[in-house]
Amino acid sequence: MRLIETKPVGDANFYKFSIDFVDDKFIIGGKTLPLGIITHDILNIPADKLLSVFKTGDKLNDLYNRLNAENYSDELFIKIRETILKIIKLIKKIKPFSYFCIKDEYNHVEELFADSKIEMWKRCFASMPIPNINFVPEGTAMYDNVIVLTEFIKSYIYLCSDTFNFYKVAMMYFVNLTENGFRDKVLLAGFTKEFFGSEQVLEWIEELNATEITHNFTLEPGVWMAPVVLKNKDGLTMLGRRIHFDRMLNFYVTDMFEGLAAGHYSWQCGICNKFFFMTTAHKQLYCSTVNPEYSVPCAYVAKNKLNMPKQKKKDGFGHDIWQKRYNSLRNEKSKTKNGLPSAKYDIDVCDKAIELAKRHYDDAQIYFDYAQNQYEQDMILVNLIAEAKSVLGKK
Numbered sequence: 287m288r289l290i291e292t293k294p295v296g297d298a299n300f301y302k303f304s305i306d307f308v309d310d311k312f313i314i315g316g317k318t319l320p321l322g323i324i325t326h327d328i329l330n331i332p333a334d335k336l337l338s339v340f341k342t343g344d345k346l347n348d349l350y351n352r353l354n355a356e357n358y359s360d361e362l363f364i365k366i367r368e369t370i371l372k373i374i375k376l377i378k379k380i381k382p383f384s385y386f387c388i389k390d391e392y393n394h395v396e397e398l399f400a401d402s403k404i405e406m407w408k409r410c411f412a413s414m415p416i417p418n419i420n421f422v423p424e425g426t427a428m429y430d431n432v433i434v435l436t437e438f439i440k441s442y443i444y445l446c447s448d449t450f451n452f453y454k455v456a457m458m459y460f461v462n463l464t465e466n467g468f469r470d471k472v473l474l475a476g477f478t479k480e481f482f483g484s485e486q487v488l489e490w491i492e493e494l495n496a497t498e499i500t501h502n503f504t505l506e507p508g509v510w511m512a513p514v515v516l517k518n519k520d521g522l523t524m525l526g527r528r529i530h531f532d533r534m535l536n537f538y539v540t541d542m543f544e545g546l547a548a549g550h551y552s553w554q555c556g557i558c559n560k561f562f563f564m565t566t567a568h569k570q571l572y573c574s575t576v577n578p579e580y581s582v583p584c585a586y587v588a589k590n591k592l593n594m595p596k597q598k599k600k601d602g603f604g605h606d607i608w609q610k611r612y613n614s615l616r617n618e619k620s621k622t623k624n625g626l627p628s629a630k631y632d633i634d635v636c637d638k639a640i641e642l643a644k645r646h647y648d649d650a651q652i653y654f655d656y657a658q659n660q661y662e663q664d665m666i667l668v669n670l671i672a673e674a675k676s677v678l679g680k681k
């Protein structure tokens with residue numbers, strides 16, 4: 287009996303992985319990362335990639351159902367191999383999957399599905415009265431091989447659907463968190479309780495579960511945990527816990543809640559809408575990555591938005607209309623000032639109308655629709671006078 291984990295590094299394969307948790311960090315395949323980063327990485331998977339992963343996983347699920355229902359065929363095994371290789375190709379360079387040992391994944395595919403192995407499966411099934419995986423006699427070597435085979439396939443089905451479902455839940459949670467502005471441990475805890483305690487959210491989560499095999503999106507991961515003794519980067523001995531995961535979802539949920547408990551969270555950038563990762567309660571509002579639209583970091587865009595080089599006023603949209611109206615309003619004002627018989631408007635009405643005209647001109651520089659559809663109308667002299675009177679409460 288083993289009471290304490292002694293292997294220095296846990297496994298990092300999709301179908302069998304164990305992660306060491308120490309303080310507010312975890313170790314996967316020898317790499318040390320902050321709690322919560324897995325959830326964060328999932329939030330930032332490009333939407334098109336995520337959809338491809340989900341669809342390919344669904345295809346593998348169909349093949350898995352065929353494996354259970356049909357008798358052995360080379361065609362089916364080759365299709366399963368191709369689909370798994372397609373999934374690896376899709377995910378191998380994106381986080382969080384790139385933290386895993388991708389080389390080993392290819393090795394496992396070889397071990398189970400190489401042409402020579404398929405030849406072997408074919409021979410084994412040919413010797414059975416019913417050549418189906420569910421009729422392999424227990425206690426045989428082939429039975430053990432079939433277990434490995436099905437666990438391996440299932441790990442990929444889980445990976446695809448769990449990532450997709452978890453993404454939706456995490457997205458809803460962190461978008462709401464950003465909107466509410468909660469960013470210290472106490473506020474995070476209160477918000478988490480309220481969010482996951484809501485009937486609406488619970489019902490929505492229940493509806494997420496698509497297929498028979500990927501059922502039960504759960505926030506209560508059933509995991510096997512053991513104490514582990516590790517060395518930190520300074521060579522000091524540390525006691526942590528090694529958690530063995532049988533399914534991606536369990537890892538994701540553990541990462542998210544352990545991360546929140548440590549005060550780590552993802553925050554949606556107010557400029558580019560991507561998520562950035564925070565391990566403190568500092569109130570950073572914008573990410574520091576380079577914004578493709580401006581070629582400077584979002585934080586810089588935000589800081590300098592008001593100070594960006596201004597366009598010259600005379601180059602603005604509808605400047606001639608503005609110039610004409612400004613002149614005519616000043617003319618009206620001076621008629622009143624000089625007590626001319628043709629004077630029609632009070633001084634304060636003229637001043638207000640000039641102020642409004644300036645505001646309309648500014649709006650026309652920013653709002654395309656306003657400039658095209660409304661600006662000219664608003665700048666007509668009688669309309670400006672009427673608007674000014676209405677603002678001043680005059681008849």
Ligand SMILES: [Zn+2]
Binds near residue numbers: 557559560574577
């Ligand atoms: Zn940004």
